[in-house]
Amino acid sequence: MSLFNVFNIAGSAMSAQAQRLNVVASNLANADSTTGPDGQPYKAKQVVFETMQQPGQVGAGVKVTAVVEDNSPMRKVYDPKHPMADQQGYVTLPNVNPVDEMVNMISASRSYQNNVDVLNTSKSMLMKTLTIGQ
Amino acid sequence: MENPGTSMQAITKVVMKGRVLTMGGRIDEMFQFHQVALNLRAARQELIASNIANADTPNYKAKDIDFSSALKGALGGTNATLQLEATAAKHLSGDAGESVMGAPVQYRVPVQPSADGNTVDMDVERAQFADNAMRYEASVRFVSNKAKDVLAALQN
Numbered sequence: 001m002s003l004f005n006v007f008n009i010a011g012s013a014m015s016a017q018a019q020r021l022n023v024v025a026s027n028l029a030n031a032d033s034t035t036g037p038d039g040q041p042y043k044a045k046q047v048v049f050e051t052m053q054q055p056g057q058v059g060a061g062v063k064v065t066a067v068v069e070d071n072s073p074m075r076k077v078y079d080p081k082h083p084m085a086d087q088q089g090y091v092t093l094p095n096v097n098p099v100d101e102m103v104n105m106i107s108a109s110r111s112y113q114n115n116v117d118v119l120n121t122s123k124s125m126l127m128k129t130l131t132i133g134q
Numbered sequence: 135m136e137n138p139g140t141s142m143q144a145i146t147k148v149v150m151k152g153r154v155l156t157m158g159g160r161i162d163e164m165f166q167f168h169q170v171a172l173n174l175r176a177a178r179q180e181l182i183a184s185n186i187a188n189a190d191t192p193n194y195k196a197k198d199i200d201f202s203s204a205l206k207g208a209l210g211g212t213n214a215t216l217q218l219e220a221t222a223a224k225h226l227s228g229d230a231g232e233s234v235m236g237a238p239v240q241y242r243v244p245v246q247p248s249a250d251g252n253t254v255d256m257d258v259e260r261a262q263f264a265d266n267a268m269r270y271e272a273s274v275r276f277v278s279n280k281a282k283d284v285l286a287a288l289q290n
Contacts, residue, residue, distance in 0.1 A: 002173075002176040002177045002179065002180040003176045003179060003180070005180050006179055006180050006183040009180065009183045009184050009187045010183055010186070010187060012187060013186070013187030013188070017190075020190075049188075049190055049191040049192065050191065051188055051191050051194050057180075058177070058180065058181055058184075058197070058232050058233075058234055058239055059180035059181055059183060059184035060184045060187075060188065061184065061187055061188075062187050062188050062190075062191050107190065108190075111189055111190055114186050114189065114256065114260070115186060115187060117260075118183050118186050118187075118263065121263065121264070121267045122179060122183065122267075124267075125176075125179070125267055125270050125271065125274075128270075128271050128274045129172075129274055131274075131278065132274055132277050132278050132281065133277075133278060133281040133282075134278070
């Protein structure tokens with residue numbers, strides 16, 4: 001039944017977008033974390049989306065295949081008074097770009113809303129189908 | 135009735151049987167169009183939902199079906215996919231690609247292609263999704279009203 005499958009598709013997209021939002025939140029929260037459990041500054045993370053094609057079905061959901069670390073250079077700020085400053089007085093800060101993250105957040109939130117709408121529409125279609133013959 | 139000597143009772147039975155059969159066939163025919171249409175609408179809804187779900191997936195290509203030709207094909211039974219004849223196990227299967235109720239699934243032509251190879255245009259998809267849902271509900275109404283008509287005819 002295709003309409004029930006829409007629930008799976010929209011649900012997979014909602015969970016993937018929620019995961020993306022989660023990563024954005026983590027990046028923004030750690031925008032100034034100069035040290036982590038391994039003693040290294042925090043590295044920005046990104047999710048990788050992939051189409052999830054079920055055999056025998058035309059519709060396809062989406063899934064997060066990996067959370068990759070951003071390998072762009074870290075931010076260096078001259079601040080000799082900082083406890084994490086190196087010999088030359090530079091502090092290594094995470095490579096999180098707050099503007100990128102905000103754009104990512106808005107995009108994830110809009111996509112999430114779209115999928116909620118898809119789910120609601122399909123639900124009302126199914127409810128209408130149940131009233132056939134009444 | 136090749137034998138003119140058949141009893142009256144037998145004739146009425148056959149006629150009654152014939153009537154019942156055609157009546158059942160008629161009711162079936164009445165609903166068949168909408169049944170096929172609803173199934174196709176639901177399948178198309180699934181396709182558009184997967185387009186919306188994959189709006190941020192790199193290299194995803196938006197898909198859809200040509201509804202009117204798919205409906206015509208499904209009603210006329212001409213949607214059957216052709217298979218290549220294979221005389222050995224290692225011959226190519228000649229798979230015609232994805233299909234919905236026998237109708238081929240086609241890729242949308244993007245108006246503004248994006249750098250990541252994704253061709254989902256959210257405006258188009260949302261519009262088509264709403265349009266498809268509306269038409270699905272219209273079909274549901276038609277079926278409902280037809281069912282009411284049949285019930286009214288049976289009760290009087």
